[in-house]
Amino acid sequence: MQPKISEGQDESKVKAELEVLLENGWELNGEQIQLGKTYYFKTYTKVLDLHTCIGVGSKSKNHHSKMITDFGSLTVYWTTHKPRGLSAKDTFMARYCDDQAQLIGTVGQSDAQKCGPPPSSRND
Numbered sequence: 001m002q003p004k005i006s007e008g009q010d011e012s013k014v015k016a017e018l019e020v021l022l023e024n025g026w027e028l029n030g031e032q033i034q035l036g037k038t039y040y041f042k043t044y045t046k047v048l049d050l051h052t053c054i055g056v057g058s059k060s061k062n063h064h065s066k067m068i069t070d071f072g073s074l075t076v077y078w079t080t081h082k083p084r085g086l087s088a089k090d091t092f093m094a095r096y097c098d099d100q101a102q103l104i105g106t107v108g109q110s111d112a113q114k115c116g117p118p119p120s121s122r123n124d
């Protein structure tokens with residue numbers, strides 16, 4: 001399936017940028033209309049730092065992501081609502097996220113901040 005590019009975009013440019021992003025851990029959703037990636041961090045503070053960086057960048061570009069904040073990870077989704085599809089703003093912001101995440105310092109999923117073990121089932 002081909003990614004759905006927003007009307008009025010330079011389709012070959014956006015597709016070329018998407019290809020690079022897809023090689024760098026970004027994934028398209030089922031409708032090929034949204035880009036997503038999860039970043040893992042050693043501390044919750046770093047998760048919140050990236051959340052803030054993305055929020056600040058979004059405000060200045062007037063382009064906003066959906067973000068899911070977890071204890072050791074931040075998942076980011078980009079799409080363009082109007083005209084619906086993927087646009088150069090999405091690819092620009094996805095690259096911005098990668099740059100900021102790298103500066104903050106990501107880790108692999110197995111090294112990310114985790115909750116402790118679940119409570120014991122014993123009653124004592």
Ligand SMILES: C[C@H](O)[C@H](O)[C@H]1CNC2=NC(N)=NC(=O)C2=N1
Nearest residue numbers: 062063064065078079080081082
């Ligand atoms: C009116 C305002 O410029 C628009 O609603 C902007 C705001 N932020 C946005 N963010 C995203 N991700 N897609 C959009 O189409 C979009 N549109």
